[in-house]
Amino acid sequence: MTFFDLRFILMMFINRIIKGLRRQWMIIVAISDYDRNRQAAGSSLGSWESLINPMQMMLFFIGVRVTLSLLRGANKFAAGGSTDIYFNIVAFMLTGFCIVFLFRNVAIKSLSGLKLKAPLYYSRIKPLDILLALSLNDMRALATLSLAILGVVYYFTWSFQLDSPGLAISVYLLTVMMAIGFGLSVVFLGRLNKWLVKIIKRLMQRVIIFTSGIFFATFEIPAHLRPFITWNPILHGVELFRYSINNEYPIPDISLSYLILCSILMLSFSLILYRTNESLLLVANDD
Amino acid sequence: MAILSGFVHPISGDFEAFGSLSWPLGGEGGLDSKLTIGQGFDFVSSIYSDCLEASLISVDDFFDMLHTRSIDSSTRLKDLVKEQKDFFYMMLSILFSFDIYLVPSDRSKYLMAREARPLRNLLNKQLSNSNSSSKSMVTISINNRFKREFCNRGMVLGPRGEILFHGDLEEAIAYESETVKIASETESDEIQFDIAGHLTNSDSSSDQNDVF
Structure with a gap:
């Protein structure tokens, strides 16, 4: 075999991979459009449905936090407590919300089993494509909402700040990777007893929301209590995201390498699990 | 046929060749009725874009054909009457150029109906595509008229899936009529190709709003 033969084989192999990836991407985008269209058809809000839902939840959270700040007698535009020094309250809450809810939405959807099953009728579509498409929709909705609200905040406060855009993008993508990995792992959990799944779901929702730093900053927590929350990799994502916006924001006990490790481990484990158990996801759900 | 469709894993044997495979022709699964x-x-055209590019039927022809049955692109699937629905789903499957077409029994009966004549012609056109060397069709039809129009070889399977006969179509039809009882024929005629019936979308979105 000559060098040119080897080069030809290599080129063919690379072409096949690129073609396969291109087709995979087209399938994922098609499913995400499919899901948005069917959601829009079933709602009076139409296409805005996918944005309005997370927005109302985000506004509710911000409302709760502002009310608490007012009750404490803090400045109504500040984050309350020592966080005031670094962030406007809306920006502070938003940074927490867009990371935590991205993770939560993907995980909860997966734990409930694949609600979107009809596309599996076409043999080219696999359960992983559906999960990725749903994650893409959540990512797009939350990213659009975050950018829009951040734009509004910057407009009114006239203080644009994004110290480390590279870190912000990396943290966001690492959270997406971790969410997909976690979602893919728990989708198999959804195959177990449905009551057990409901209990885990409820517990997980509370644990994630109250330990992920939506409402608080890690540096506000006393050092001896931090280990109780810093086990949560989403908290690392949230705090690093805030740090990427304002590099003066203190992040004690928060580490990027921990987030990277959790994301890679979670994704690798879930892909192995998926590879060996894919057929389980083609069976009907009880609920 | 469920194995070929990818819904059921084979318990023995192996795939020797890979190509583009249709979903069961005229099958109503896959699309949400709200769309x-x-x-x-x-x-569907995004998923099977390569098959659409290779097709002998253009997208304009596709929509023109739908217009003949008063089907518009803005019509919701759930608003179609049964005849329109049958026509749309069959037309959609025929539009794409697959290497292997799968035809379930009930759909072969529909294809031989008078109102489906244009669809039959289009399917013949796709199967006789001279640009492609490997066009095949697999059917479990018991409709002999359909078999004679579209098939050239036949296979008779036993109750456990074992091959009883494999060869020329006319011989296969003769073998079948000799060995299989009329009663069981009638029974099998009523068997619908209902694979992947559980693949339906669920609309429960309460999980997303249930925060606490």
């Missing part, structure tokens, strides 16, 4: 014809078409 419009245009949205459904966009979805």
Whole structure:
């Protein structure tokens, strides 16, 4: 075999991979459009449905936090407590919300089993494509909402700040990777007893929301209590995201390498699990 | 046929060749009834874009054919009457150029109906595509008229799936009529190709709003 033969084989192999990836991407985008269209058809809000839902939840959270700040007698535009020094309250809450809810939405959807099953009728579509498409929709909705609200905040406060855009993008993508990995792992959990799944779901929702730093900053927590929350990799994502916006924001006990490790481990484990158990996801759900 | 469709894993044997495989022709699974014809078409054409490029039927022809049955791209799937629905789903499957077409028994009966004549012609056109060397069709039809029009070889399987006969179509039909009882024929005629019936979308979105 000559060098040119080897080069030809290599080129063919690379072409096949690129073609396969291109087709995979087209399938994922098609499913995400499919899901948005069917959601829009079933709602009076139409296409805005996918944005309005997370927005109302985000506004509710911000409302709760502002009310608490007012009750404490803090400045109504500040984050309350020592966080005031670094962030406007809306920006502070938003940074927490867009990371935590991205993770939560993907995980909860997966734990409930694949609600979107009809596309599996076409043999080219696999359960992983559906999960990725749903994650893409959540990512797009939350990213659009975050950018829009951040734009509004910057407009009114006239203080644009994004110290480390590279870190912000990396943290966001690492959270997406971790969410997909976690979602893919728990989708198999959804195959177990449905009551057990409901209990885990409820517990997980509370644990994630109250330990992920939506409402608080890690540096506000006393050092001896931090280990109780810093086990949560989403908290690392949230705090690093805030740090990427304002590099003066203190992040004690928060580490990027921990987030990277959790994301890679979670994704690798879930892909192995998926590879060996894919057929389980083609069976009907009880609920 | 369920194995070929990818819904069931084979318990023995192996795949020797890979090609583009149709979903069961005229099958109504896959698309959500809330979608419009245009949205459904966009979805399937994105998934099978390579098969659409190789097709002998153009997208314009596809929509023209739908117009003859008063089907518009903005019509919702759930608003179609049964005849329109049958026509749309069959037309959608025939539009794409697959290496292997799968035809379930009930759909072969529909294809031989008078109102489906244009669809039959289009299917013949796709199967006789001279640009492609490997076009095949697999059917479990018991409709002899359909078999004689579209098939050239036949296979008779036993109750456990074992091959009883494999060869020329006319001989296979003769073998079948000799060995299989009329009663069981009638029974099998009523068997619908209902694979992947559980693949339906669920609309429960309470999980997303249930925060606490």
